[in-house]
Amino acid sequence: MAYIIAEPCINVKDKACVEVCPVDCIYEGETMLYIHPDECIDCEACVPECPVEAIFHEDNLPDEWKEFTALNAEESPKCPVINEKKDALEGESCNKAAKKH
Numbered sequence: 001m002a003y004i005i006a007e008p009c010i011n012v013k014d015k016a017c018v019e020v021c022p023v024d025c026i027y028e029g030e031t032m033l034y035i036h037p038d039e040c041i042d043c044e045a046c047v048p049e050c051p052v053e054a055i056f057h058e059d060n061l062p063d064e065w066k067e068f069t070a071l072n073a074e075e076s077p078k079c080p081v082i083n084e085k086k087d088a089l090e091g092e093s094c095n096k097a098a099k100k101h
């Protein structure tokens, strides 16, 4: 069992969940983020952080989003791991981040 990221994350991707995940099992795809089901420890820390309520326990996933269980499992191993929240692509904080590198 694991937590699943579903449709509401698509094109939101603010990564608030990533910041709190203790095992860094959340991966970024092109349109949304995915949770690696073998790495998730079911701690639920990410759930209240999500501004769009995209994260559900596998058992509580609404029927219309059932396909996201397989999608998280398939896509998460293909994506690079991320472990910090990123800001929007423009703005002061982005410039600060750019200077660090």
Ligand code: SF4
Binding pocket: 003, 020, 021, 022, 023, 024, 025, 026, 035, 039, 040, 041, 042, 043, 044, 045, 046, 047
């Ligand atoms: S439930 Fe815990 S371990 Fe699983 S993705 Fe969320 S924060 Fe990470």
Ligand code: SF4
Binding pocket: 005, 008, 009, 010, 012, 013, 014, 015, 016, 017, 018, 033, 049, 050, 051, 052, 053, 054, 055
């Ligand atoms: S907090 Fe929610 S919307 Fe933001 S990246 Fe995570 S799952 Fe997607």
